[in-house]
Amino acid sequence: MEKKSSLPPPVLIPELGHLFYTLGWMTGTGGGISIREGDTIFVTPSGIQKERLTPSDLFLLDFHTRSILKAPTLPVQPSACTPLFYHCFQLRDAGACIHTHSQNALLVTLIYPGPTFTITNQEMIKGIRRGTHGPGLANTDTLVVPIIENAPTEEDLSDGLTQAMSEYPDTCAILVRNHGVFVWGATWEKAKTMTECYDYLFEVAIKMKQLGMDPHC
Numbered sequence: 282m283e284k285k286s287s288l289p290p291p292v293l294i295p296e297l298g299h300l301f302y303t304l305g306w307m308t309g310t311g312g313g314i315s316i317r318e319g320d321t322i323f324v325t326p327s328g329i330q331k332e333r334l335t336p337s338d339l340f341l342l343d344f345h346t347r348s349i350l351k352a353p354t355l356p357v358q359p360s361a362c363t364p365l366f367y368h369c370f371q372l373r374d375a376g377a378c379i380h381t382h383s384q385n386a387l388l389v390t391l392i393y394p395g396p397t398f399t400i401t402n403q404e405m406i407k408g409i410r411r412g413t414h415g416p417g418l419a420n421t422d423t424l425v426v427p428i429i430e431n432a433p434t435e436e437d438l439s440d441g442l443t444q445a446m447s448e449y450p451d452t453c454a455i456l457v458r459n460h461g462v463f464v465w466g467a468t469w470e471k472a473k474t475m476t477e478c479y480d481y482l483f484e485v486a487i488k489m490k491q492l493g494m495d496p497h498c
């Protein structure tokens with residue numbers, strides 16, 4: 282059983298931003314984090330260093346109307362990823378969504394030129410769920426992650442993201458070529474641990490290919 286965090290999202294999100302920056306997932310202001318708590322969506326501000334966020338930097342939005350309930354005092358907009366986070370909340374019933382610019386995520390989109398990343402026979406596949414609320418996969422299952430093409434703005438990724446969500450109903454992640462990955466989960470803990478498992482598997486696949494090995498065996 283997972284321990285429930287008592288940290289409110291405005292405290293938790295800056296902590297996660299700092300951690301993800303140290304992992305190289307959210308450098309140069311890239312990436313984003315959003316958490317849903319009931320009818321309130323907490324989202325990172327646009328263009329702000331993720332490792333330096335404070336609780337007062339977070340936006341609070343209404344889940345149904347998308348209107349801003351609370352904004353930082355700084356002249357700043359909610360993350361450009363906000364429409365994509367909403368797709369995760371509204372189409373996949375996510376409780377949290379993490380967008381990283383991890384180089385592992387980016388590189389697999391280059392070494393898998395087709396529409397999906399796949400890997401099998403890895404222990405860490407067991408850390409990924411079949412759909413937002415489904416059971417964990419088996420280590421012998423083939424993990425499939427759709428890859429969509431990048432676009433000039435984050436908002437332009439909406440069509441590709443929603444199409445991939447409907448074509449791959451079991452996935453909890455979507456890769457964006459030359460860009461990064463969106464991962465969601467039922468809770469922030471599940472979104473975080475699955476992002477870690479996905480990133481680990483992306484890195485393993487890159488290294489296997491470098492060694493001339495096949496990630497599908």
Ligand SMILES: CSC[C@@H](O)[C@@H](O)C(=O)COP(=O)(O)O
Pocket residue numbers: 309310311312313325326327328329359360361362380435
């Ligand atoms: C380094 S700029 C990256 C952005 O264009 C975007 O891809 C991103 O991930 C973050 O957008 P933001 O609006 O700052 O939350």
Ligand SMILES: [Zn+2]
Pocket residue numbers: 311312380381382460461
């Ligand atoms: Zn991005």
